[in-house]
Amino acid sequence: MNGAERRPAHSISGVTVTVSVPELRARLNDVRLLDVRWQLGAPDGRPAHAAGHLPGAVYVDLESTLSAHGKPEDGRHPLPDRESLQDAVRAWGVNDGDTVVVYDAVGNLAAARAWWLLRDAGLADVLLLDGGLAAWTAAGHPLETGEVTPSPGTATLTRGELPTVDIDGAAGWPARGVLLDARAGERYRGEVEPMDPQAGHIPGAVSAPTSENLAEDGTFLPADELRARFADLGVRPGDEVAVYCGSGVTAAHTIAALRIAGIDGTLYPGSWSQWSNHPDRPVATGPS
Numbered sequence: 001m002n003g004a005e006r007r008p009a010h011s012i013s014g015v016t017v018t019v020s021v022p023e024l025r026a027r028l029n030d031v032r033l034l035d036v037r038w039q040l041g042a043p044d045g046r047p048a049h050a051a052g053h054l055p056g057a058v059y060v061d062l063e064s065t066l067s068a069h070g071k072p073e074d075g076r077h078p079l080p081d082r083e084s085l086q087d088a089v090r091a092w093g094v095n096d097g098d099t100v101v102v103y104d105a106v107g108n109l110a111a112a113r114a115w116w117l118l119r120d121a122g123l124a125d126v127l128l129l130d131g132g133l134a135a136w137t138a139a140g141h142p143l144e145t146g147e148v149t150p151s152p153g154t155a156t157l158t159r160g161e162l163p164t165v166d167i168d169g170a171a172g173w174p175a176r177g178v179l180l181d182a183r184a185g186e187r188y189r190g191e192v193e194p195m196d197p198q199a200g201h202i203p204g205a206v207s208a209p210t211s212e213n214l215a216e217d218g219t220f221l222p223a224d225e226l227r228a229r230f231a232d233l234g235v236r237p238g239d240e241v242a243v244y245c246g247s248g249v250t251a252a253h254t255i256a257a258l259r260i261a262g263i264d265g266t267l268y269p270g271s272w273s274q275w276s277n278h279p280d281r282p283v284a285t286g287p288s
Helices: 021-030 046-051 082-091 111-120 132-138 167-175 223-232 251-260 271-275
Strands: 031-035 099-103 126-129 178-181 241-244
Touching: 021 031, 021 099, 021 132, 099 111, 099 132, 111 126, 111 251, 126 132, 167 178, 167 241, 167 271, 223 251, 241 251, 241 271
Parallel strands: 031 099, 099 126, 178 241
Antiparallel strands: none
16 A cells, blocks of 8 residues: 555544553453563563463463564564454454453563554453553562463454554655654664664654653553653644554554553554665654
8 A cells, every 4th residue: 555544433532541450450350361471582472471470361472473474574563464363362262342451571562562453453342451560460469370271262353443554654644743753762863773674763753762651660651641741742632643663563552652641643563674674765863
C-alpha cells in the first residue's frame, strides 16, 4: 500500500488499559494470564518463565507468536497474520469473552505488544498488569515454577480494530500530526545503533523514549502526568499521533500510555528496522 493507513471504524478510546496487583489478586481465578517475557538481548523468555511466573500464567513467545518473519525490508517484527495469531491465542487457552491480563518483567515494554495485538484482533477485555512481575513480587505474592499447558481455547479473532500506518504514511506523518520515536534518545540522535543498518531517525519525528512513560517502580505514570509529558512533546488536543520504535514492539507501550492519557495513537509496525533497511529513505540525526 502506498501511504496507506488502516483506520478502523472505532478506536480504543474509553477502554481500560491496566489492572493493579490488588485488583488482579482478587480476580486471579477469573482471568487468563499471559507471561510475555522478552527483551533485546534475551528474546527467549521461557527459562525465566519456568523459573517463576504468576500462578497459572501461560508463556507467550514474542518472536514466534507475536511477530511474523519476512525480508529485512519488512522490519524485524512484522505483525502476524490473523490465522497464525488465532492459533496461538487458542493454544494459550483463551476463549471468547475471557478477560486477558498480560505482563512481563521489564515494565510491560514487551507485554504491550500482546496488549496491542489482542486489542487489534477484537478481544475486548485485555489489560496490562501495572508494574508487571516486579509489582506482583513486591506485594509479597507467590510465584509458580515450571511450564503451564492449558486446555485449548476457542477464541475467534478479527483483525484491524486499531489504526496502523505504513512506511509511506510514516514519512508524511510529521506534516499532518506528531510522529513519536519511542527508542532511547541516543538511538534517536544517531549516536549508537545496536540493531539496525543505519543510525538516526525519521525526519520530523520527535524523541519520546518509552522508558519515560514509567514511574521508578515500573508502573505507568498517572494520567495527568502522561498528558503533561505528551504535551511537552508537542501533542495538542485533536492532534493525530503516530508512534514507532526499533521494530514495532515497544511502540505499543507508548500507544498504551497515550490511551491512559486519553489520546489515541496510530502504530507504525515496521518502525526503524523497516525504515533503515530502505536506503532510499532519508535519515535525520541529532536532537529534535
